[in-house]
Amino acid sequence: MTTLTEADALDGLRDALGLLKDREQVAERLLASSAKHSFDPDKELDWDAPFEEGRWFWPPELVSLYDTPLWKRMSEDQRILLSRHEAAALASLGIWFEIILMQLLVRHIYDKAATSAHVRYALTEIEDECRHSKMFARLIEQGGTPWYPVSRAHQHLGRLFKTISTTPGSFTATLLGEEILDWMQRLTFPDERVQTLIRGVTRIHVVEEARHVRYAREELRRQMVTAPRWSQEFTRVTSGEFARVFSVAFVNPDVYTNVGLDRREALAQVQASGHRREIMQTGAKRLTDFLDDIGVLRGVGRRLWRSSGLLA
Secondary structure, eight states: OOOOOHHHHHTTOEETTEEOOOHHHHHHHHHHHHHHSOOOHHHHSOTTSOOOTTOBSSOGGGSTTTTSHHHHHSOHHHHHHHHHHHHHHHHHHHHHHHHHHHHHHHHHHTTSOTTSHHHHHHHHHHHHHHHHHHHHHHHHHHHTOOOOOOOHHHHHHHHHHHHHOOHHHHHHHHHHHHHHHHHHHHHHTTOTTBOHHHHHHHHHHHHHHHHHHHHHHHHHHHHHHHSOHHHHHHHHHHHHHHHHHHHHHTSOTHHHHHTTOOHHHHHHHHHHOHHHHHHHHHHHHHHHHHHHHTTOSOHHHHHHHHHHTSOO
16 A cells, blocks of 8 residues: 555545545534533533432443343342442543543644644543543542542553554544443433433533544544554554453443442353343444444454454
């Protein structure tokens, strides 16, 4: 494959999805949307309202043990308690991921014109992610659950990834962290079985993350066309490995211990659950279809994605 400059790439060049879009025009539209549809969670949400009795903290079908033999033995109260802890664990995972994302965005714009719309939108997105991380932290505290950090091994892998990631690798990882949770949150915020505060948090996150996904998708398309061959191949492998890390980190095993379940039994049943496998693959499908179209899911990388359980 011939390596192309960005100017060449934008001069009528297509990928499998059509003509590449102008970077500045995309950013200008996203900046306009941000000006109209951004939220301050501290003011937007009623943090003083008590949680509603009998309501879930995450849709039951999205709870990791749903429809397993262990789930069928649990009382309704214990199931709701598990949803409370899993919501906290996902918020904790979201904070970890967003801190990584903010650092990757700063690296991306380091040597770009600060007056460009592309850089101004990246800074706007960083502002969004700061608010989201604070919102998730406040939600964890409000729920009376522990903070659920990722494992020490995953902390170190995240640090390594931030150090060695290429630009296309960074945007691929960005989409991996955003799109699966986004799919789940789109099911959560209109679900009246779920706590009002949880629905409010997920609504804000869905609205603002839609812009982040658009930014990352458009930039990743550009990168996969213009990046050198070695960078494209490296992106395929590292994205597959990050998918494996992310799929494991998605369920924090401490939640089972904290609701009185046998940790090993619970993990074994989650791993054997056809429902859970279908949920994760369905949540990832829009992303994996996109990555397949633009040439990320090839070779060793594709095999790694399959081993993660996110790709059927």
